[in-house]
Amino acid sequence: MARQAYRAQLLRFDPQGKALYDSDGLLVTERGADGVAHVLDAGSHAAVVARHPGLATTDWSGRLIAPGFIDMHVHYPQLDVIGSPADGLLPWLEHYTFPAEKRFADPAHATEVAGFFLDELLRNGVTTALTFATTHPASVDAFFTQAQARRLRMISGKVLQDRHSPDGLRDETEQSLIDSEALIERWHGKGRLGYAITPRFAPTSTDAQLQGAGELAARYSNTWIHSHVAENHDEVRWVAELFPQARSYLDVYQRFGLLRRRAVYAHCIYLDGTDRQLMHETGAAAAVSPTSNLFLGSGFFDFAQAREQNMLHGLASDVGGGTSLSPFHTMLAAYYTGREGQTKQGLSLAPTELWWRHTGGAAQALGLDGVVGTLQPGSEADFIVLNPQATPLLARRTQRAQSLEELLFALIVLGDDRVVERVVTA
Structure with missing residues (x-):
C-alpha cells in the first residue's frame, strides 16, 4: 500500500524545536515512486482522519509514536x-x-x-x-x-x-x-x-x-x-x-x-x-x-x-x-x-x-533540516513506536504523568531498549 495511517499518542516537532503532542494522534505516510515513504499528514486523530476518510489505520493505542x-x-x-x-x-x-x-x-x-x-x-x-x-x-x-x-x-x-x-x-x-x-x-x-x-x-x-x-x-x-x-x-x-x-x-x-x-x-x-x-x-x-x-x-x-x-x-x-x-x-x-x-x-x-x-x-x-527528525509533512517517515508501560516501574510512573514534560522525562530516566517496541523506516 502506498498510503498508510497509524493511530497512537503522537510526538512531533516544528522546525524551531517546539514539541507538538497529540494524546490521540494520527500519522499518515505515503510511499513515492522511489520506494521511500514520507509523512503526508499528522496531527490529532479527529482532524487528520477527516482529511483522509476511509483510510485503513493501524491502531497502536497506548503507545507513543515519535521521530526516530x-x-x-x-x-x-x-x-x-x-x-x-x-x-x-x-x-x-x-x-x-x-x-x-x-x-x-x-x-x-x-x-x-x-x-x-x-x-x-x-x-x-x-x-x-x-x-x-x-x-x-x-x-x-x-x-x-x-x-x-x-x-x-x-x-x-x-x-x-x-x-x-x-x-x-x-x-x-x-x-x-x-x-x-x-x-x-x-x-x-x-x-x-x-x-x-x-x-x-x-x-x-x-x-x-x-x-x-x-x-x-x-x-x-x-x-x-x-x-x-x-x-x-x-x-x-x-x-x-x-x-x-x-x-x-x-x-x-x-x-x-x-x-x-x-x-x-x-x-x-x-x-x-x-x-x-x-x-x-x-x-x-x-x-x-x-x-x-x-x-x-x-x-x-x-x-x-x-x-x-x-x-x-x-x-x-x-x-x-x-x-x-x-x-x-x-x-x-x-x-x-x-x-x-x-x-x-x-x-x-x-x-x-x-x-x-x-x-x-x-x-x-547535520544539515538535514526537513528530511528526518520531526515527522513534519514532507519529511521521511522514520519513526519509532514506544511503550510507556514497558517495565512495571515505568508504567507506574507514566500513568501518573501530568504533562508531556513529565511523560518524556520518565521515559528518559527509566527507559532503555525495552521501551522501543517497533521501528519503522522510510
Whole structure:
C-alpha cells in the first residue's frame, strides 16, 4: 500500500524545536515512486482522519509514536570495545581502539560488525547516524552495503590518519585522498546514504592530508566533514605543540578549510567564545557525547554557552567511548552534565529539548533540516513506536504523568531498549 495511517499518542516537532503532542494522534505516510515513504499528514486523530476518510489505520493505542532518534557521532568499529577500562582518552585509544580497528582490513569482519551495529542501532530506536569507519576502504564499503540493504539514512567515511598512528591503521597521504574520492563517487547520495570526509583528529593527520581533506570538502560541498575537537586536556596540549601557528585547536580545522555547513565535530568541550562564534558563523556543529565524556573523564560540554552563542549542536552516543547506544541513556547523561557545564550556573535541560537534540535538532545540526527528525509533512517517515508501560516501574510512573514534560522525562530516566517496541523506516 502506498498510503498508510497509524493511530497512537503522537510526538512531533516544528522546525524551531517546539514539541507538538497529540494524546490521540494520527500519522499518515505515503510511499513515492522511489520506494521511500514520507509523512503526508499528522496531527490529532479527529482532524487528520477527516482529511483522509476511509483510510485503513493501524491502531497502536497506548503507545507513543515519535521521530526516530539521530546519533550525531558514533564509531561502528568500536562496538566490540565498549566498556573497556582505561585511564583516559589517549591510553584508551592505544590499548583498545587501535587494535580493534586494525581488524577492519578484513571485509568479512567489517561486514559482520556493520550488520550487527546497524541492528543494534535500530533496536535502540536510532534510525540515522553519522559514524566513523576505519582507515580501510573495505570498512566503508561494508557499512554502506549493510545500510543500503536496510534502506537506512546513514552517513560514514574512510578515516584519514597518516601520522602518529600504529602500523595497520596509518595510511599513506596521497592514497588516502584518492581512496576517499573514489568512495565519495561510489556511495555519496546513493539512496539514503551520505559520505563524510573524516580526518580522525588533527594530531593524526599531516598538514598535507588536512589540506587534501579541505580540498575534497570544497569540491564535494554537499558531503559531510566529521572529526573530533577539544575533547581532553592532554589532546588540546598536544595539538598546541603540533600546530603552534593556530590560535586554537578549532582554528587548525579552519585553516585547512574544514569548517562549513555539514561539518560535525565531536565533543567541543574546551572551546572559548571565539571558537563558538566561529562554529556559528561557519555553520559547523558540535556532536555532544555525554556518556563518553563522563566515562573517559574528559569534561563537560557547555550547553549554556552553546545556546547563548547560537552554536549548532545535538546529541551523540560516541560508542565505544560512550557507554550505550540507547538515546535514553544519552539524554539522561546530557541532563546530568548540562548542570555541570563550564559556566557557573550550568543549565537544566527540559525533557523536550533533550528529545529535540536527539531528533530534529540533530537533523538540523547535520544539515538535514526537513528530511528526518520531526515527522513534519514532507519529511521521511522514520519513526519509532514506544511503550510507556514497558517495565512495571515505568508504567507506574507514566500513568501518573501530568504533562508531556513529565511523560518524556520518565521515559528518559527509566527507559532503555525495552521501551522501543517497533521501528519503522522510510
